Amino acid sequence: MVDLKTKTVCMTNLRLCEMLKISEEELLKKRLSDICSKEVDPILEGKQGDVYAYLKAKKEDIPVVANVWTYELAGKKYGVCVFKDIREEIKARKEFEILERLYNTLSAINILVTTVEDKDLLFKQIVEILKEKGEFRYVGIFEKGKHSALCEKGVHVEGYPLIGIPFKSGRDEYVLKIAASKEASFIEKEKFLLEEIVHDVSFALTKIKKHERLSHLAYYDEITHFPNRIYFCHSLKEMIDRARAKVSKIAVIVMIIDRFDELEHTFGYYWMDRIIRAVASRIKSVARDSDLIARLGRDKFSIAIESDNSGPIIIDKIIARIRKLFKEPLYFNNDEVVVTLSFGISQFPYDAENAEEFISKTIISAERAKEIGGDTTIYYSNGLTKALSDRVLIRTSLRKALKRREFVLYYQPKIELATGRLKGAEALIRWIKDDKVISPYKFIPILEESDLIHDVGKWVIEEACAQMRRFNEKGIEINIAVNVSPLQLRDHHSIKEIISVISSCDMPSLEVEITESAMMKDISKSISFLETLSDMGIKTYIDDFGTGYSSLAYLKRLPVYAIKIDREFVKDIPENQEDVKIIKAVLSLADIYNIKTVAEGAETEGQIRILTELGCDFVQGYHFSPPLPAQEFEKYVIDFLGSSSPRNKRG
Structure with a gap:
């Protein structure tokens, strides 16, 4: 006073x-x-x-x-x-400013490492970004044990904290040295993000050393490390140009794993990934150094073979060697797994004029080989264009399927890790035709080729809301999330239609998931869509988070409830420490912006344990339950709620 x-x-x-x-x-x-x-x-x-x-x-x-x-x-x-x-408030605000500055720095470096293809230029730009965006007093990159910097910027003054972070590229070892701009020491989260930065630099150096790899994330399959379809198509174009100039020949072989869906359903994602790697290893052992191999899709591999006009194309010999290898079963989890392949073949210059046509016609051949029983070989012929008409028949069947109510929703639970409680579920569409469950991988692409995706997408939302009402009538209150296709967000009319459907359902417990890749195609449109849903009280999720870098710069602008960590980062933990670091970074980022996190594809107790320790909020995967039809899911929920140890319950 x-x-x-x-x-x-x-x-x-x-x-x-x-x-x-x-x-x-x-x-x-x-x-x-x-x-x-x-x-x-x-x-x-x-x-x-x-x-x-x-x-x-x-x-x-x-x-x-x-x-x-x-x-x-x-x-x-x-x-x-x-x-x-307000000392603690100022301290927290300063820490937030430091981390926000570093996240922006990390985002800029993430973009940089996918484009720069020269080591010296990479080091120069890394140092400049850290100095300018990170606002550090001094930044330098050194070879381990050397006192002279390979690249540096700024001046280190005694009394200012200096940190040295080692990183590797093959046998080469480096140290990133950074001096703080103030006399205060580096905070732990700041050190962690700097370690993430040197990890990105290591990745970029590996990419630079392998000049044929344009970008690991954009052009390579994460499971097999084979080139993906984009890379294969790009390289095939170059092969065709060479073949035209040399008047030589090219053959493309596409191999489809027979009974893929059956294998995946039997063994689950965890073991299926290992089966895919084993298949890839056997194919690679047969291919010559000059051959181009790739994984074109979830069940498809390819080999492109080039020879001069005077030498034979050894297609049959290669296929015979592959077949011989697959006569021996694979062994996983104490089970004997018999894998067979269907082969499709097309040749240049006889069957195709360009890379896309080449690939499409070869896939048609392989699909035909699979249709007639699998474990066989079909050379492309003009008669196989019938396969294209088959897609039209599927499309027609899909139109009838909607009218005949052949689509159903399956539900996969989301579990809160801290409490073990059931917190919601994701609705996943299935097509029941002739008493068989058809995988969405088979019909979703055809739906998205036409405007059917809008009608089916509308049905999914309405059916999910109707199911929630049925659950509510039985005393089961649960949030259900529906997926919105990228094509449903392609224009303002489509978005308005989705909003109208959601609004008419009047179901606040409905949740919406949109993939990261779909969101980044038009970030302004996506933000507007998400803000509208938020105003309606609808919780939204970013699905498959972590598969792209661009979102880091926009995350703080997105009115989302949660981000879903892609299963590619979950399936190999806790053994894969690189994936653990990535998950830590995502969780830290989400914590900064007060966003919840959901880990997808958790199948083992070890994965559940590490995700809990890291502070992930929710989890979804086969460890608790596969996707279930409504009646089975209802029983699962009742059993789950009645269990004294819900964490031990599995579907």
Whole structure:
């Protein structure tokens, strides 16, 4: 309390004495100006509101928010000054600013490492980005054990913290040295993000050393490390150009794994990935160094073979060698797995003029080989264009399927890791035709080739809402998420249609998932869509998060409830520490922006344990349950809620 006439302190409390580190007796002898900065003077004179000021403690100035209210007693005017210590708030704000700056730096470097193809240029730009965007006093990259920098910027001054982070590229070892811009030490999260940056630099160096790899993330399959369809098509174009110039021949072989869906259903994603790797290994052992191999899709591999005009194309010999290898079964999880392949073949210049046509016709041949029983070989012929008409028949069947109510929704639960509670489910479409469940991988692409995706997408939303009402009538209250196709977001009319359907359902417990790749195709349109859903009270998720870098710069702008960590980062943990680091980074990023996290594809107890330890909020995967039809899911929910140990329940 202050005498407003003399500005002397006439009453205080113990907390203020502790902050100023003086006794109450000593404090009562002081004027307000002795203990507080002049920013409080206006509010002593009657100005309303809080002001930022600082208290003059013995060894430091303490930032505070000050407020004064006055009153009169016995003819004297007094002011009651209230000071709020904001040191922790300032510290937290500074930490947030540091991390936000580093996330922006990491985002810029993530983009850089996928484009730069020269080591010296990479180092130069890395140093510049860290110096400018990271706002560090000094940045330098050194070879391990060397005192002269390969590249540096800024000056290191004694007294400023310096950190050295080692990283490798093959046998080459380097150290990234960074000096802080202030005398304060590096915080732990800051160190972690810097380690993520050097990990990205290591990745870029590996990419640079292998010039044929344009970009690991964009052009290579993560499971097999084979080139993917994009890379294969690009390289095939070059092969065709060479063949035209040399008047030589090319053959493309496409191999489809027979009974793929059956194998996947039997063994689950975890073991199926290992089966795919084993298949890839056998194919690679047969291919020559000059052959181009790739994984074109989930069940498809390819080999492109080039020879001059005088030498034979050894197609049959290669196929015979592959077949011989696959006569021996694979062994996984104490099970014998028999894998057969269907082969399709087309040749240049006889069957195709360009790479896309080449690939499409070869796939048609392989699909035909699979249709007639598998484990056989079909050379492309014009008669196989019938396969194209078959797709038209499928499309027609899909139109009838919607009218005949052949589509159904399956539900896969989402579990809260901290409590083990069931927190919701994802609705997944299935097509039941002739009493067989048809995988969405087979019909979704055909749906998306036509406008059918809009009608089916509308049905999915309406059916999910109807199912929630049926659950509610039985006392089961549960949130259900539906997926929105990228094609449903391609224009404003389509988006308005989705919003209209959701609004008419009037079901706040509905949730919406949109893939990261779909969102990034038109970020402004996506943000507008997400904001509209948020205003309606609909929770939204970014699906397959982590498969692209661009979203890091926009995440803080997105009104989303949660991000779903792609199963590619989950399936190999805890053994794969690189994936653990990536998940840590995503969780840290989500924590900064107060966004929940869902890990997809968790199948083992070890994965559940590490995700719990890392602080992931929710999990979804075969460890708890595969996708289930509505009746089975209802039973699962009832059993789950009735279990004393829900964490041990599996579907």
